[in-house]
Amino acid sequence: MLSSQPQRESKHVSQNDSATNTNAPDTIQRDACQECLLAGLAAIGINAQPGDTIDFGAIDTDGLCATLAHRIEACLDQKGWLVKPLTGSFQTLRAQGARLSIDSLTTSLVQLSWPVGGQPA
């Protein structure tokens, strides 16, 4: 019940990942990014809904930003997507005190992610 540091996430990608589903790939990618974003926020205690705004200036430490980034990266990997490492980006947003909607953050993730085994756009 009490979990400690997460182990290194597996780099293996399932054959049934969302990235190989040919139905509405843009929607699938966006859904994956939003789902992983919300999961990452939950990992640092922020239970956000799709219509909420995240106040990065009220995220208490840079360490939480690192945890948020790695949770999103690992989640997208499990769904068949790779993304630019995000720790530096989230720490910059915290330093700026940026306030961003879930929708805009999801769009940002879509633009910075690509399917595993594919080429980035």
Place this chain on the structure above:
Amino acid sequence: MRRAIAVLLLALACALPSLAQTQPAACTPKLSYGASGNLWSLDFLGCSSVPAFTPGQPITLMLGTTKFDGTVVKFFPADPNNPLNQSASVVFSVPNNGTSTTDPIQAQYASNTAKVTYDGQSWTPALAEPLNVRTSSYEFGPVTSGSTEGSGQTNTPQSQAFRLQAALASSYRPPAVQSPKASLASRLEKDFTLSIDTTDQQTGFVDDNSAALGLYVPHLAVKDLFVEGRLGGTVTYSKAFHSDTSDLDATAELSGWLPILQSMNLMSSTTQLGSPLSLNLQYGYRRRSESGVSTRGEVAEGTAGYHFYVLDNYRVDLIATTTWSTANTPRTQHWYKAQILYASSPTARFNIVTSVENGSVGPVVQKVRNYFIGVALGQVFEKRAGGNQ
């Protein structure tokens, strides 16, 4: 009152030259690693001259004295419309079975320096998750105690003072993503903090200064109840500058965030969220020295932090501490601080407008009430390896 106005004007006069000058943003590259795909990212924060990296080309990463051969995966030009890509960045892969048998992520946590080389150019970035983190901050400014009307009438000898707050912290932080073979020592967080919070007045104002050493197991979680928790022990020495009172505490500590209490939004049209309720609980033993007399007893302390929003444009940051010790007289101390922040638009950042503090804290058990208003000269910076060659 006149003195407070004069001090504010002096502070403004000191601040105006720096506000008038437009300082160019310094080029401070930052290196991050990803949790998957052996990916690393070099973000060129504030850098104007960035080469166009070509996917597939070789790139070298040096972590401490260990060299890794990588391959460029993707170059993202700066995109002002993408908040996660405000600066240009290059993503590259560094396999952990390349030219070195050392896992590059473990190598990062074994060093404080990094160097990235591409096509004859080199950069020395700061590490987004360095092994050792050193931070420092300071604030200096006028503070008013007692009368809220500014009439100068108060029970204390002085109603105004200059307050100095300075903090220095050094922390060894183990990685959030851990190798299964990592040793127990490398999984523990080790912290040292030095804190000064005092004024130029002998009485009537806060005088809480301390040095602390801590050892913790970080990244603990209980699903839906407790996240990013930390369990360990702390030794703290606190001393008042204007008296001979001091405390030496040895405590067990548990801290973390509680998702059950999310940020509230009062009378707001939008839902804004920051970190939920934070909690820090300590219990142990205290030795107090006062006027040459030592007293020993138990000590327990709880600190809670919380953010909430009002009318969309206001944020209130609260922090409160209650300390109970059989070595103190009286045994219980309460202290709280509320900061009110304002944002001029839905996209602007929140800035501190006023700070209210009340209660007693530190080795000098004296009730103080401070209002820290207006311009405060402050600077927060982190010292890490960094720079551009």
